[in-house]
Amino acid sequence: MKLSVVIPCYNEEQNVxxxxxxxxxxxxxxxxxxxxxxxxxxxxxxxxxxLKKIFEENKDTKIKMINFSRNFGKESAMFAGxxxxxxxxxxxxxxxxxxxxxxxxxxxxxxxxxxxxxxxxAFQEKRKDGALLSKVKTSFYSVINKVSExxxxxxxxxxxxxxxxxxxxxxxxxx
Ligand code: UDP
Ligand code: MG
Numbered sequence: 001m002k003l004s005v006v007i008p009c010y011n012e013e014q015n016v017x018x019x020x021x022x023x024x025x026x027x028x029x030x031x032x033x034x035x036x037x038x039x040x041x042x043x044x045x046x047x048x049x050x051l052k053k054i055f056e057e058n059k060d061t062k063i064k065m066i067n068f069s070r071n072f073g074k075e076s077a078m079f080a081g082x083x084x085x086x087x088x089x090x091x092x093x094x095x096x097x098x099x100x101x102x103x104x105x106x107x108x109x110x111x112x113x114x115x116x117x118x119x120x121x122a123f124q125e126k127r128k129d130g131a132l133l134s135k136v137k138t139s140f141y142s143v144i145n146k147v148s149e150x151x152x153x154x155x156x157x158x159x160x161x162x163x164x165x166x167x168x169x170x171x172x173x174x175x
Contacts, residue, residue: 001108003027003034003161004090005101006081008074012095013046019095020054024061026101031108035062038095039081042071078158083171091161099159107161121160 005023009016020036027034038051048067055065066080078092089111091104099122107120 001031001089001105001112002087003031003104003108004037004085004087005034005104006037006039006078006085006090006092007095008039008041008077008081008092009043009047009051009095010041010071010074010077011043011045011047013043013050015095015097016047016050017054019093019097019101020058020061020063022097023101026105030105033062033087035064035085035087037064037066037081037084039066039077040068041074041077042068044071074158079171082167085167088164089161090164090167092158094157094159099157103159104161111161111163118166119160119162121157123157123159 007016007019012019016038023034023036038054040048040051051065051067055063064084066077066084068077068080081092082090089108091107093099093101093104103122107122110120111117
């Protein structure tokens with residue numbers, strides 16, 4: 001499997017290096033090739049510097065970096081990451097180490113085994129979001145649901161793995 005991993009990052013200076021290492025550990029023997037796409041969403045901490053270091057020091061891992069000039073929000077960061085992704089499968093994962101890269105491999109295997117599925121999502125059973133965040137998420141998924149025959153669970157996290165056709169469709173929707 002050829003995997004792109006989109007990682008939206010806002011003030012994640014503590015997490016980007018451990019997550020990168022966790023990805024290397026999870027993917028080294030399990031995927032054919034992978035790229036890590038870090039989107040720095042206008043962080044106010046040292047996330048940008050940490051990412052620059054990762055970018056410069058890692059010769060063996062394919063790493064892409066996108067830097068936003070200010071904080072545009074997670075949805076914008078995810079879209080930018082999807083636009084930059086090239087893998088046959090693309091996973092969106094949080095930077096904060098609450099989601100494990102091994103699960104991306106499991107999701108990819110499900111897609112391998114089920115050509116009839118376009119996307120696999122992982123979700124934690126308990127979620128508590130503020131009303132505003134929920135609204136933003138609702139509108140993000142209403143766009144995806146418009147183009148999808150199967151409605152997505154809005155309470156599911158953004159931790160999901162999609163085929164190239166889904167990525168192409170989402171990025172074609174400029175709204
Ligand atoms: N994030 C982002 N821009 C923002 C807020 C968050 O890119 O304006 C990223 C954040 O760095 C993390 C992911 O989105 O990788 C999820 O953020 P958070 O953990 O705050 O959300 P939650 O886990 O509560 O859904
Ligand atoms: Mg989180």
